[in-house]
Amino acid sequence: MKHAGKIALVTGGSRGIGKAISMRLAQDGADIILNYKSDSKTAEESAAEIRALGRRAWVFQADMKDDKAIRAMCKQITDDIGQLDILVHNAAFGTMGSILRMGLFSWRAAMDINVTALLLLSQRLAPLLEKSGGHIIGLSSIGADMTFSEYACIGVSKAAMESLVRYLAYELAAKGIHCNGVSAGPVETRAIDWFKWPDAVHRYATTKSPWSRIGQPSDLSGVVSFLCTEDADWITGQIIRADGGISMGEDFNDWLTEEQKAESAARS
Numbered sequence: 001m002k003h004a005g006k007i008a009l010v011t012g013g014s015r016g017i018g019k020a021i022s023m024r025l026a027q028d029g030a031d032i033i034l035n036y037k038s039d040s041k042t043a044e045e046s047a048a049e050i051r052a053l054g055r056r057a058w059v060f061q062a063d064m065k066d067d068k069a070i071r072a073m074c075k076q077i078t079d080d081i082g083q084l085d086i087l088v089h090n091a092a093f094g095t096m097g098s099i100l101r102m103g104l105f106s107w108r109a110a111m112d113i114n115v116t117a118l119l120l121l122s123q124r125l126a127p128l129l130e131k132s133g134g135h136i137i138g139l140s141s142i143g144a145d146m147t148f149s150e151y152a153c154i155g156v157s158k159a160a161m162e163s164l165v166r167y168l169a170y171e172l173a174a175k176g177i178h179c180n181g182v183s184a185g186p187v188e189t190r191a192i193d194w195f196k197w198p199d200a201v202h203r204y205a206t207t208k209s210p211w212s213r214i215g216q217p218s219d220l221s222g223v224v225s226f227l228c229t230e231d232a233d234w235i236t237g238q239i240i241r242a243d244g245g246i247s248m249g250e251d252f253n254d255w256l257t258e259e260q261k262a263e264s265a266a267r268s
């Protein structure tokens, strides 16, 4: 098992993509420190699933917006567990809406949770990660470098996080720590409900991906696990897109009339 004996912290690891990452790392041999914000029942249930795999699981409530809570969690990990091989910053926040009406609270919360938390976690956990020659992974979104209506709050903060990933990778290489990002297209989780029209997100994903489906949390978890292996040792400071090909480009056929589409289909 490629992560046997390792310990991984996954922020927002209780459900959605974070849970899939926690489960995959556990299946690959790692013990899991599972962080969540408010839903303790779901977090405990996820921890129980990890323990059922024969792994250890610790559950830490800490809001990634709260510097004191992050500090306390990092201290507990350092003092009580004393080992960390993988840090996955997956928890995120953002509101949907027009830039011109964006409230400062939402903007700052997105920056705090999506960007600053990764900085604080990396600063405070670097001593443990240095000991293990560890890995830092940030979960990003294709909205960091593509524009989607009403997505600016999240997209801009994810772009900042991707830049932080590169700077961390550059500086922390001297400590033997790798740092990368994984950038997702739409993935079927509760986060899709943040969109005003979730059904349109589904249609967008299934139409734009040449695989004709929306992403699933398990589409991301294997990529994260791989990036934390020795086989990925030469990959650092990179943002790996896992979006089913959505961002490859436009399909000219989208602009065909119904008649032209029928003719094109008859020819293929």
Ligand SMILES: NC(=O)c1ccc[n+]([C@@H]2O[C@H](COP(=O)([O-])OP(=O)(O)OC[C@H]3O[C@@H](n4cnc5c(N)ncnc54)[C@H](OP(=O)(O)O)[C@@H]3O)[C@@H](O)[C@H]2O)c1
Pocket (backbone or CB within 6 Å): 011, 012, 013, 014, 015, 016, 017, 018, 035, 036, 037, 038, 039, 040, 042, 062, 063, 064, 065, 089, 090, 091, 092, 093, 113, 139, 140, 141, 142, 183, 184, 185, 186, 187, 188, 189, 190, 191, 192
């Ligand atoms: N789903 C998508 O389409 C999509 C696309 C691109 C990128 N991503 C990225 O993938 C990551 C995971 O997204 P998801 O769709 O799996 O989200 P999700 O289903 O909404 O899950 C969010 C998780 O994060 C936790 N969380 C939320 N706010 C937190 C905070 N302030 N502090 C600590 N934990 C917090 C939640 O815990 P509680 O339940 O306790 O609140 C939960 O465990 C995010 O970084 C997101 O930006 C998602």
